[in-house]
Amino acid sequence: MAWVAESGRAIVSSVAAVILALSAGAIVLWVAGYAPLPALWVMAQAAFGSQFALADTLIKATPLALCGVGVTLAFRSGQFNIGAEGQMLMGALAAVILGRLLVTGWAVVFVLLGAAIIGSLWAWLAAWLKTARGVSEVISTLMLNFIAFWLVSWLVHGPLQEGAKSYPQTDLVAEALWLGRWLPPTRLHTGVFVAVGAAVVGYVWLFMTPIGLRVRVLGESPQAAWTAGIDPVRTTWLALAVSGACAGLAGGVEVLGVSRRLYEQFSPGYGYMAVAVALLARRHPLGVLPAAVCFGALEVGAAGLQRAVGVSAGLASIVEAFVVLAVVVVGGREADAV
Amino acid sequence: MSAGNTTVSGTTAFVVGRPARQLWLRAALSILWLIGVAACGGKAPDTPTMPQPASASTPQADKKPRVALLSPGPISDDGWNAFGYDALKIIEKELGCEVRQQQVNDSPADREQAFRAFAQEGFDIIIGHGGEFTDQALTVARDFPHTTFVVTAGDKAAPNVVSVVFDTGEASYLAGAIAATLSKTGRAGAIGGQNIPASARNLYAFRNGARAINPKMEVAIAFIGSWTDTAAARQQALALIEQGADILIHDCDAAAAGVFQAVKERNVQAFGMQKDQSHLAPDHIIGSPTSNPRGLAEVVRRILQREQKGEVVHLGLKDNAVGFTLKKGIISKELEGKLNALTLAIQKGEIDVFKEQP
């Protein structure tokens, strides 16, 4: 079967990217005077070595996976959506505001729905700018990221600041809305299932529905889509809206599952890292899951490296950056395709 | 004309080959690197400690106590984070502790995760360096009753959470007094980073000190919303100087480089903060309110010897935890006498440097 060979090739090249990245990271560590293999082992331990480590990795992987699914779906439609960061922030904002208005447990669904809708509207703005005004989505989604960031920044310093007025952050959302922790004593929350669900639904939507087929046709060949009578405007809107909904959901899940409030530095760049996640996943919604775990492990592992070996934060970030770079290098042809 | 003897389908003759081969080449190269690197070796980290599953319940008396510091920014900032790291070094050398440090993103989730990770490793004391660590320290402290959490500049306490407040404001009050005496325009400026309570109190104390000498002294207080944005700090400083301020004080950590830049450009005077910062603008810096990292180390010592209960500890001039460095020869004998008197009064508690607060 051709697809078996094809996915085999994709997996091999993604794994090669990770290996390349880790060896590049190892060289950085070595140059800085650390024994690389023990250091990598420490990272692995910190990311997977205990149930707590695993939980931390999955907690980090959850927003990465949700944003990654969103970015993947946009990529498939031929839109280079690098605005998952802003869409996620807007989703988080919506979750925090709804979390103040709705305070009973069953409202979780509505809070998350609201986050997804606001995230999708934020992405749709970029789609509209593209179809109506010809603005490249690369620029518009990036700019919308900044707008979302400064909007959140202003709100947490001003109108939405906590009652105590001490820090630039909102009050906690109602406790009834918090996502359950299903693996105590770890902090692993049920948002993980939302991420897995989104990946599966994204896969089914993309590969098993007529609309998904249309989205892929548009992404592979806009001219063929037009010739086949596929409305490029509506399909672009739809793809970006669904993409933004995933990122918005990431914001909502992160608020209800981890942070429980909004603050300026809410996302340490999940939305940007999601681009690398999507590339490592070879633009496959299900591939996003292992790719997100990979990047989650990297984040947690880098922190563990600091804790255990005393590698400085800057160095740990360099190792992380190398991984992203390697993913883009090996996945480069994929990026061209987008 | 020769012809081979094998039949082929001959339709898909293109695209295969090259990419795959490059890929394998890349993979092979990376593995070679790994092997090479491993073979060359490197300095081994001193026995990397693996995270242990949580059971911090049995601290062993004969083992070295372990202390961790969570820094909100780079320890090379010559300010707040460097101060925390200095304290950690003292704790390591003088209290004989095993120490670790981790820089944590400005995010509650990451702060909590870092607290938990160290607690699970069985650390005895974990210092969150900054008031923003308070909530997460209280949360995690509930799950690890045998670990003590220290929050610098925090305002809450629990049985195993100690907040240490350096009342740097006491020294800023003195700086204010100097500013009021030296200013020719009767105006001074104070530049804060993010508008958080500890920082605001500190800058208001500066104003209180200035007004104690000259009740008409105008002290503008402005926040740039960041601890690292030197450009914003410079802009703010220039704006204050435009408005007539000829002496500036800051509490904006690494962003202060921008303040000093502006001070040099416009040839006015300024105070440093946290550490003796006179080397950053030698001709323009009058002096610096300082915090003494030994103050923090002392609290850690008391915790280790079970002398410290969970409370909010205020440290100031009288504890020698807050001080003031002054450039030589810049002030008159008369002012020096006045400063000494003020210092004494503050130490005795006769002056409330935080009289006016935000």
Next chain:
Amino acid sequence: MSTWKLDDIAKRYGSVRALDGVSLTIEPGRIHGLLGENGAGKSTLVNILFGAIRPDRGHIICAGRQMRFTSSRDAIAAGVGLVHQHFHLVESFTVRENVWLGETRPDEARLWAAANRLALADQLNTVVGQLPVGIRQRVEILKALYRRATLLLLDEPTAALTPPEVEMLFALVRELRLSGVSIVFITHKLREALELCDTITVLRQGRVVATYAQAAATPDELAAAMVGSSLAPPSVTPPPGNQIRLRVNGLTTDADVGASIRGVSFEVRAGEIFGVAGVDGNGQTELAEALVGLRPAGGQVWLDGAPAPPGRRARMAAGLHYIPADRCRAGLVLNLSVAENAVLGDEVASAWRKWGWCLDGRAIRRHATALAAQFAIRMPAVSAAVMALSGGNQQKLLTARELARKPRVLVAVNPTWGVDIAAVAAIHQAFRTACSSGLSLVLISNELDEILSLCHRLVVIHAGRLSQPLPPNVPLTVIGRLMAGDAHTWEHYGVGS
């Protein structure tokens, strides 16, 4: 001027033998035709001669010396020039700049000499983007001659040319032969090979089947050698019925880009094949897109007496289907599977769905398999990307897909462009069969042969206007003049005269 010899060249890609022991001799100052279907190995062979691909085995020998090409650079140094099927020119550069791309020491005198040989001296400062296709091709030849090519490889050089341009190219090639340049002329068109080449080598499935001297070759023999069997003689298209299936009245489009259609009217009966001949760029694409509802147009289109609804999908639902000219970009999606392409445009049909919303993969694959069986489409699997199919098989897939939708009217633009003989025959036969059961085919093609052999009636399109419908036995000179826009002829055969 030297003799080039290929000795036992072999090249395989994975399990596919692209070339399997090819040996041939290219005499100096001769035109050597390389004839074969798509996928026969012609392109691979040319790329090996040009140093772009290294053979697994075998030698290239020039004037008795064995050549070792590690890259095209070596081949160019040895005097090999290649004109690609798709030109490698920078359109925003002038002709001179294009020639000098990559040259470290431009030699103006040599450029002038070469340009004069090709009658390009006047155009050296013209931006390539402004030149017609035929001239661009000459710029490619200029590049090769400037680099002192003595062996010129022309890869499917007539594919993009109009008939007059083809004639000019042939004249030029003959002149080059006189000056001693050896030419390898790669084509899949029998007539061209017979007309131009001194020697013709036929390749099939990576092997040399036969080599003929021009005088010794007959079309039937060559065709049989190419496809491996003799072709059945073309059957005759059955006569159409009387019912008016498609009526077009005053169809007009805006000229935002390209040509526009100016008040076109015609009628097509059920079962009729209606040809639209013309030189590319005279409004063919616009006419097709306006007919199938892709392009907004003034005027009316009726289907079986009812006004056709606006929009592509609505017209598809009404039975009006379309085979676009560019199969790779407009007709098919190369990166998607054969199965997915088989339902493209029709993906919402209930036949491909289960549970209301889910695509029924099994039904789609079964459909694709049936299409493949019916049209003898060769492919690795229905789940393979269409990219893995040869051009002919891609075109057969496209044709099969549209015919399977049982169209009442099918608009086909250049449906056999760049396709091998066997596929052309299969596609033509499929058209005839469909028409015998009532299909009305609007065949817009720049292959005059195709139109003349298939159509019941034909019109010529020029500058967005149609001529009167003509019978296929109208004198070729008339059609030629109409295609060239001869004012006198148009006065006579234009609509309303």
